[in-house]
Amino acid sequence: MKKKPLTKNIRPGRGPLTLKEYEKSGGYQAVRKALKMTPQQVQEEVKASNLRGRGGAGFPTGMKWSFVPMGDDAPRPKYFLVNADEMEPGAFKDRLLLEGDPHQVIEGAIVSSYAIQADIAYIFLRWAYKLAEERLARAIAEAYAENYLGKNIMGSDYSLELYLHVSAGRYICGEETALLNAMEGRRAIPRTKPPFPQVCGLWGKPSVVNNTETVCNVPHIISNGAEWFKGLGRSGDGGTKIYGVSGRVNRPGAWELPMGTTIRELLEEHAGGMIDGYKFRGVMPGGGSTDFLVGEHLDVKMDFDSVQKAGSRMGTGTMIVLDDKTCPVGMVHNLEEFFARESCGWCTPCREGLPWLAKILRAIEEGKGEAGDIEILKEHTKLLGPGNTFCAHAPGAVEPLQSALKYFREDFERHIREKRCSYK
Amino acid sequence: MLTEEERKEIRDELKRHAHKQAACVEALKIVQRHRGWVSDEVRDIAELLEMTPDELDGVATFYSQIFRRPAGKHVIRVCDGVSCWVMGYDIVRRHLKVRLGIDAGETSSDGQFTLLPISCLGACNIAPAMMIDDELYGNLTFEKIDGILEKYR
Ligand SMILES: Cc1cc2nc3c(=O)[nH]c(=O)nc-3n(C[C@H](O)[C@H](O)[C@H](O)COP(=O)(O)O)c2cc1C
Ligand code: SF4
Numbered sequence: 001m002k003k004k005p006l007t008k009n010i011r012p013g014r015g016p017l018t019l020k021e022y023e024k025s026g027g028y029q030a031v032r033k034a035l036k037m038t039p040q041q042v043q044e045e046v047k048a049s050n051l052r053g054r055g056g057a058g059f060p061t062g063m064k065w066s067f068v069p070m071g072d073d074a075p076r077p078k079y080f081l082v083n084a085d086e087m088e089p090g091a092f093k094d095r096l097l098l099e100g101d102p103h104q105v106i107e108g109a110i111v112s113s114y115a116i117q118a119d120i121a122y123i124f125l126r127w128a129y130k131l132a133e134e135r136l137a138r139a140i141a142e143a144y145a146e147n148y149l150g151k152n153i154m155g156s157d158y159s160l161e162l163y164l165h166v167s168a169g170r171y172i173c174g175e176e177t178a179l180l181n182a183m184e185g186r187r188a189i190p191r192t193k194p195p196f197p198q199v200c201g202l203w204g205k206p207s208v209v210n211n212t213e214t215v216c217n218v219p220h221i222i223s224n225g226a227e228w229f230k231g232l233g234r235s236g237d238g239g240t241k242i243y244g245v246s247g248r249v250n251r252p253g254a255w256e257l258p259m260g261t262t263i264r265e266l267l268e269e270h271a272g273g274m275i276d277g278y279k280f281r282g283v284m285p286g287g288g289s290t291d292f293l294v295g296e297h298l299d300v301k302m303d304f305d306s307v308q309k310a311g312s313r314m315g316t317g318t319m320i321v322l323d324d325k326t327c328p329v330g331m332v333h334n335l336e337e338f339f340a341r342e343s344c345g346w347c348t349p350c351r352e353g354l355p356w357l358a359k360i361l362r363a364i365e366e367g368k369g370e371a372g373d374i375e376i377l378k379e380h381t382k383l384l385g386p387g388n389t390f391c392a393h394a395p396g397a398v399e400p401l402q403s404a405l406k407y408f409r410e411d412f413e414r415h416i417r418e419k420r421c422s423y424k
Numbered sequence: 425m426l427t428e429e430e431r432k433e434i435r436d437e438l439k440r441h442a443h444k445q446a447a448c449v450e451a452l453k454i455v456q457r458h459r460g461w462v463s464d465e466v467r468d469i470a471e472l473l474e475m476t477p478d479e480l481d482g483v484a485t486f487y488s489q490i491f492r493r494p495a496g497k498h499v500i501r502v503c504d505g506v507s508c509w510v511m512g513y514d515i516v517r518r519h520l521k522v523r524l525g526i527d528a529g530e531t532s533s534d535g536q537f538t539l540l541p542i543s544c545l546g547a548c549n550i551a552p553a554m555m556i557d558d559e560l561y562g563n564l565t566f567e568k569i570d571g572i573l574e575k576y577r
Contacts, residue, residue: 089506089544127489128545130558163440168449168487171543185445185473187486203443246507246548253549288506288544318548326510334509338543344486 003232005220006213006240007256010100016135019142022103028148030219034111035156037222039070042115046218048226050238055083055174055211056286056315057392058237058304061218067198068116068206077119079207081183082109082215084125084132085167085174089288089338090320093242094212096254098125098132101216102139106162108215110148111222113160116208121162124179127169136164171342175391176209178344189346190391213242235260237303245271247321248278254318260306264298266319279324282407286315288335289396291403292322312403327423328408329415332401333361339397350394353384357401369416377412378405426468430458434472444473448483452490461491488543496531496538498576500524501555505544511551516564517541523573536577 009017009025017025034042047062069075082105086094098105105123113121125133140162143149151159165183172178173188180202182188201207217239221229230238237259243266244254250272257270263283267273274280282292285302291312293300300310307314322328340354357380360373381402384394405412415421426434434451441447451469455462462469462484470480484490502520504513521527524537531538547553550562561572 086546087543090548091544092546092548095546126546128542128555128560130560165449166453168453169489169543170487182449183446184443185448185475185483187482244548246551247510252507252551284506320507320510320548322510331506331510334504334506338505342543 003258004240004256005224005232006097006104006216006242007100009104010096016099016101016139017103019103019139019146022101026223027103028107030222031107031110031114031148032154034114034222035154035158039115039117042111042222045226046115046221049221049229050226050236051214051217051221051229052237052304053211054213054217054241054317055176056088056289056313058314061210061214064198064210065112065116065208067196068208069199070117074117075205077205078117079202079205080109080113080116080118080121081176081179081202081207081209082121082123082212083174083176083179083209084123084129084212085179086126086129086212086316087171087174087342088316088318089335090246090284091244091287091316091318092246093244093254093316093318095129095132096242097212097216098129099135102132102135103143104216104219105136105212106139106143106148108218109162110143110153110160111218112208112210112215113162114158115218116206117158118160118208121160122183123162123164124173124183125164125166127167133164133166140164170344171338172344172391172393175393178391179209180207187344189344190393192390233259233303235301235303236305241302241317243270243302244316244318245321246318247283248275248323248326249273249321250275260301260303262299262301263293263319266302267298267321271321274321274323277325280321281324281326282322282328284312284320284322284400285317286313287318288320288338289313289399290315291399292328292407293403294407313399325423327365327421328404328411329361329365330421330423332404333358333365335400336361336397339393343393347390347394349384350389350397353380354394354397356380357384357398361401364412364415365421367415367418367420369412369419371416373416374405374409374412377401381405426455426465426472427458430455431472434469438472445475445479448473448475448480449487449490452480452484452487456490460497461494494531497536498557499538499540501540501542501545502528503543503545503547503551503553503555504541505548505551507544507548508551508553512564513552516552516554516569519566519569523570 052058177191178188336358345351381398553562
């Protein structure tokens with residue numbers, strides 16, 4: 001049970017634990033413990049655990065928090081935001097946590113808020129997660145009634161207000177500075193960094209944005225200690241990870257496993273291998289904005305550094321499988337249509353470049369591709385790459401394309417040569 | 425003109441916020457809940473929020489789930505995320521098109537259904553998936569879709 005701290009309370013097919021049941025299974029002990037520690041001690045413990053952000057970039061959580069101004073002179077109010085916008089194509093891991101154990105999300109938000117001495121916390125929830133919305137709202141009310149939220153929590157001198165914000169559908173809202181603009185009621189375009197949100201965030205005040213899964217890890221680190229957390233993983237990055245697999249496998253799903261579980265183990269043991277009649281061709285390891293990996297990478301460990309070394313990103317840890325009967329050109333076309341549609345339009349390379357890529361890919365897929373198209377595509381993976389745009393949306397968008405051109409180039413060439421898609 | 429009820433709900437929402445503008449997404453959702461879409465009453469909402477109508481329209485048009493055009497009684501959102509695409513989004517959409525006589529972005533002539541493509545619903549383990557109003561449906565097959573549609577007719 002201790003090996004799966006994040007999902008131990010999740011009972012498929014049944015509702016989440018009520019506050020009383022959650023307390024009985026050890027819940028809210030981390031809040032009580034943290035309130036007896038100093039905020040610095042909470043931060044130190046999380047830093048020592050080497051918890052890395054589960055929102056995609058793997059930024060060390062303790063370090064992120066350490067940039068928040070502390071003490072009596074710090075600007076107020078300070079904000080803590082749980083990023084539950086989950087809109088990455090192929091990602092469905094936060095949904096599991098939000099629907100399955102809402103009190104864990106709330107406890108994580110309280111302990112994290114305490115660590116940076118936030119006055120107000122928000123859960124920024126994706127509109128489509130209706131069940132999560134209902135369950136979170138109920139759990140928040142329960143937590144207020146028992147004084148885990150509100151004034152002088154558990155008789156301490158720490159107070160926290162927690163609100164649920166339900167968004168209205170736009171991928172870019174998940175980018176942390178766009179999320180801040182969304183919260184302020186503006187068009188959710190990203191902000192320039194620096195200044196970083198920890199110093200100048202929501203309404204210009206110190207703010208931290210953390211992913212739902214990151215936040216859920218925090219109470220367990222405080223309850224059980226940094227060493228215990230590190231011991232859960234199979235590689236340098238500590239803890240467990242919620243991994244997911246979708247595509248033509250026998251048992252698509254999400255599972256909590258030791259950080260560093262290999263791609264092969266995930267596909268074969270947990271997802272039950274490929275469906276009869278389909279062969280594995282490739283996989284996007286961490287959602288739609290990560291580079292494809294192929295057969296030679298099956299033994300790569302799914303942790304931030306190992307996947308990066310293999311030429312991709314662990315991202316959200318929810319992988320999408322490409323099989324031999326699915327057209328890689330069509331798949332990348334689907335992704336670029338998504339990224340083009342979800343571009344916020346703020347900077348030119350992304351706003352103009354992504355629709356162009358989508359258009360070329362559509363043409364190739366429909367048998368109207370021309371000689372030279374592949375070179376144009378390739379050039380754009382550079383032009384839209386890191387450093388040329390305002391935020392990481394465009395660089396993420398070209399990752400599946402650049403790797404598809406590398407591993408499945410023959411498919412692109414054949415489409416152009418034969419003027420048709422041979423998968424149809 | 426906003427109804428008294430809409431006004432009251434927006435005012436109640438405003439109590440939760442230190443900054444009025446922060447309530448704008450919720451205010452738009454309130455009006456949409458009552459009308460099915462956000463008509464040019466945007467002006468009245470903006471006044472309550474102390475925003476200019478343009479500012480508020482800028483927010484309203486930013487979000488895919490705020491409708492600035494009338495929608496049908498039931499909104500069918502078909503997930504076109506990559507996992508659903510692999511698992512058969514195209515055939516699901518084509519089947520819905522045949523059954524409802526409308527294409528993506530259109531509303532049926534009886535005003536019952538609006539069909540919309542939607543970015544990944546986070547239901548990749550039960551792909552292909554769709555949402556009708558607030559209800560999620562996965563592992564879609566032709567028979568299953570037909571059965572589901574019956575419930576809404
Ligand atoms: C286009 C874009 C979309 C993003 N969407 C999400 C999201 O839906 N959820 C999330 O947690 N992080 C998302 N991120 C990452 C956030 O910007 C941020 O890094 C993350 O929430 C930080 O949390 P962490 O440090 O706990 O990982 C997105 C980033 C980009 C560039
Ligand atoms: S890269 Fe794209 S999404 Fe990011 S700011 Fe520029 S236009 Fe907006």
